[in-house]
Amino acid sequence: MEDVVCEICGSAEYGVLLDKLWLCEKYNWKKEGRILFSDGIPVNYRNVCCKQCGLVYINPRMTDEETIKFYESQYREIYTAKDETKIDNLPFTNVHLGLEIYNAVVRYDFLKRLGYLKKGINTLDIGSSFGALPAYLKERGCNAYGVELSQFADYTNELFGVDTIFRVPFEDLKTDIKFDMVTICDALEHFSHPKNVLLKIRDLLKDDGIVLIEVPDIFKPHKPLFGFLSNAHLYTFSPNSIKNLLNIGGFEFLHFEYGGYCMNMRVVARKGKFREIEFRDDFNSIADFFLRYDKVYSAMENYNRNILSFESAMKVVKETISEYNPIKFIEAFRAYEKGDFARAKELLMECLQSDFNEEDLNFQKGNIYGLLAIICFNTGDMVYARFFLKQAFELLPKLYEFPYLEGLANKGVFNIKEFVMRRGLYYEELFKMKRILKNYEKKT
Numbered sequence: 001m002e003d004v005v006c007e008i009c010g011s012a013e014y015g016v017l018l019d020k021l022w023l024c025e026k027y028n029w030k031k032e033g034r035i036l037f038s039d040g041i042p043v044n045y046r047n048v049c050c051k052q053c054g055l056v057y058i059n060p061r062m063t064d065e066e067t068i069k070f071y072e073s074q075y076r077e078i079y080t081a082k083d084e085t086k087i088d089n090l091p092f093t094n095v096h097l098g099l100e101i102y103n104a105v106v107r108y109d110f111l112k113r114l115g116y117l118k119k120g121i122n123t124l125d126i127g128s129s130f131g132a133l134p135a136y137l138k139e140r141g142c143n144a145y146g147v148e149l150s151q152f153a154d155y156t157n158e159l160f161g162v163d164t165i166f167r168v169p170f171e172d173l174k175t176d177i178k179f180d181m182v183t184i185c186d187a188l189e190h191f192s193h194p195k196n197v198l199l200k201i202r203d204l205l206k207d208d209g210i211v212l213i214e215v216p217d218i219f220k221p222h223k224p225l226f227g228f229l230s231n232a233h234l235y236t237f238s239p240n241s242i243k244n245l246l247n248i249g250g251f252e253f254l255h256f257e258y259g260g261y262c263m264n265m266r267v268v269a270r271k272g273k274f275r276e277i278e279f280r281d282d283f284n285s286i287a288d289f290f291l292r293y294d295k296v297y298s299a300m301e302n303y304n305r306n307i308l309s310f311e312s313a314m315k316v317v318k319e320t321i322s323e324y325n326p327i328k329f330i331e332a333f334r335a336y337e338k339g340d341f342a343r344a345k346e347l348l349m350e351c352l353q354s355d356f357n358e359e360d361l362n363f364q365k366g367n368i369y370g371l372l373a374i375i376c377f378n379t380g381d382m383v384y385a386r387f388f389l390k391q392a393f394e395l396l397p398k399l400y401e402f403p404y405l406e407g408l409a410n411k412g413v414f415n416i417k418e419f420v421m422r423r424g425l426y427y428e429e430l431f432k433m434k435r436i437l438k439n440y441e442k443k444t
């Protein structure tokens with residue numbers, strides 16, 4: 001372990017945000033050779049906030065050597081999406097592969113919507129895992145590459161027939177190729193030196209090249225804080241700290257939104273000038289937000305377990321983080337299942353007014369429109385059913401358009417229907433409805 005200073009501004013002044021041995025407790029890491037224990041003593045993963053610029057980082061943290069060991073031996077064991085549908089002899093499950101495909105589809109859609117995708121461009125995906133995004137880009141005419149240090153890189157060719165993945169740590173990547181676009185999604189927060197990562201990306205890009213960064217926002221956790229602030233995330237950025245990082249990395253800010261499976265910050269920036277840091281002490285606002293978030297999240301869990309009524313849970317929300325809505329969505333779904341369509345509709349309409357920051361596909365906007373469409377269809381309101389159906393199809397990721405599904409199914413490594421059903425995505429019912437509405441239109 002080593003003590004570190006702020007990566008962005010170099011200050012050693014910080015406030016402690018979270019001081020908890022959650023991983024050691026959760027996984028009983030007293031097992032032999034675990035690096036979270038040093039000489040038999042648990043290592044504390046403290047999250048601190050820089051008092052100068054507001055960057056949140058782990059301090060002290062694993063040395064670079066320990067980090068490599070961690071990724072080789074422990075990371076995938078802890079952080080691979082698990083379910084009971086384990087595929088024979090493969091180190092991943094249907095759900096895990098499904099979520100990676102889901103992410104590739106939404107990222108592809110996003111890049112297409114912003115007009116960044118052109119045939120023949122060179123792309124590099126950093127932390128490409130199974131390589132679903134490079135595979136999709138390649139299928140659509142890009143010269144797509146990936147770089148991935150874990151064993152998942154070995155499956156890209158097997159799964160998608162793509163052999164342009166460099167299996168090295170990004171820091172060690174050597175290539176003469178100049179890229180039009182670099183994507184780094186759910187990865188930058190894992191690096192010890194994100195500034196160096198950005199400088200290296202800058203070197204790899206053509207003069208007008210762009211980078212897409214997706215990272216969690218500290219103000220939008222999507223699970224309990226102890227899980228959200230994972231020991232693998234050496235940094236947890238905020239809109240301000242990611243902007244600062246781009247400033248010192250020589251990038252010009254182009255676009256910002258929230259999206260993807262975890263509703264992360266999505267930032268697009270172009271290679272440009274180096275700029276100054278914007279100093280800001282975010283410690284108090286983050287600490288205060290954490291307290292409030294913890295309260296609403298506990299309220300949701302207690303509501304889920306029927307310990308707290310909907311009214312009591314919503315009271316907590318109103319007093320703490322008023323835009324937090326997953327409780328409302330669950331209540332809407334409960335009303336829908338009871339056949340109380342009017343109540344369900346009312347709650348869903350309210351859900352659409354606020355942010356979505358839960359790590360559950362059910363809670364996301366496309367699905368909410370989907371449920372609204374199904375309800376309107378059930379109540380015979382065909383005009384609104386059609387309207388919501390259109391919205392749902394626009395917002396739900398176009399999973400069925402992922403070009404490799406048939407091949408994956410033939411190989412027996414992925415079952416899209418099961419993934420869709422298990423994650424509570426409303427595709428099946430919406431497709432049925434679409435057909436019925438079409439016939440209905442013909443008759444009227």
Ligand SMILES: [Zn+2]
Binds near residue numbers: 051
């Ligand atoms: Zn700082």
